[in-house]
Amino acid sequence: MTVALWCILIAFLLPYLCVAIAKIGGRYRLADNHDPRDFLDSLEGAPRRAYAAQLNSFEISPFFAAAVIVAHLAGNAELVTINVLAVLFITSRLLYIICYLADWAILRSLMWFVGVGLVLSFFFVSV
Numbered sequence: 001m002t003v004a005l006w007c008i009l010i011a012f013l014l015p016y017l018c019v020a021i022a023k024i025g026g027r028y029r030l031a032d033n034h035d036p037r038d039f040l041d042s043l044e045g046a047p048r049r050a051y052a053a054q055l056n057s058f059e060i061s062p063f064f065a066a067a068v069i070v071a072h073l074a075g076n077a078e079l080v081t082i083n084v085l086a087v088l089f090i091t092s093r094l095l096y097i098i099c100y101l102a103d104w105a106i107l108r109s110l111m112w113f114v115g116v117g118l119v120l121s122f123f124f125v126s127v
Contacts, residue, residue, distance in 0.1 A: 002072070002079060002083060002084035003083040003086060003087065004068045004071070004072070004079075004082045004083050004085070005068065007064075007068065007071075007086035007087060007090050008064065008065045008068055008069075008086075010063075010090050011057075011060075011061045011064050011065065011089070011090060011093065012061050012065070013053070014057045014061075014090075014093055014094075014097065015054045015055075015057040015058045015061070016054075017097075018050045018052045018053040018054035018057055018097060019040075019050070019051065021041060021046075021047070021050040021101070022043060022048070022050035022051040022054065023039075023040075023047075024047075025043075025045075025046055025047035025050060026039065026040075026042075026043045026047040035063075042086045044100050046103070047091060047100055049100045049103060050097075050100070050101055051097070051099065053096070053097045053100040053101070055094065056096075056100075056112070057097075057126060060093070060116070060119070063119050064086075064089055064119050067119045067120075067122035068082065068086055068122060069124065070123065070126060071085075071122040071123075071125065071126045074127075075127035076126050076127060077122075077125040077126050081125050082122065082125070085118055085121055085122055085125070088118055089115055089118040089119065092111050092112075092114045092115040092118060093111075093115055095107075095111045096108055096111035096112055096115060099111055104114065
């Protein structure tokens, strides 16, 4: 299995890291498990931003997975290029989460654009 394919797994796990941060920071209790979405909607500050990062991570992950798979199937890009792009995407997502938690809005948006650009680049290198 290639590094890029492992990165798909990492991308699918990142939202769960974010929600864990949200729940820990929001002092999640077992009693809150009866309506966890209501609990998450009630968060403020860094836990609320971690929850928002979770939602965004769920939104971008399918596009990243599709891009990696398309790049593999097209067979026109060097494997090392695909792997590097995938690692850069995961790095951009980690930086995005850090920026979101730190409330660095401009840097967060920049990391979002970098991530989207990396997803698109899989298609361009596969032509």
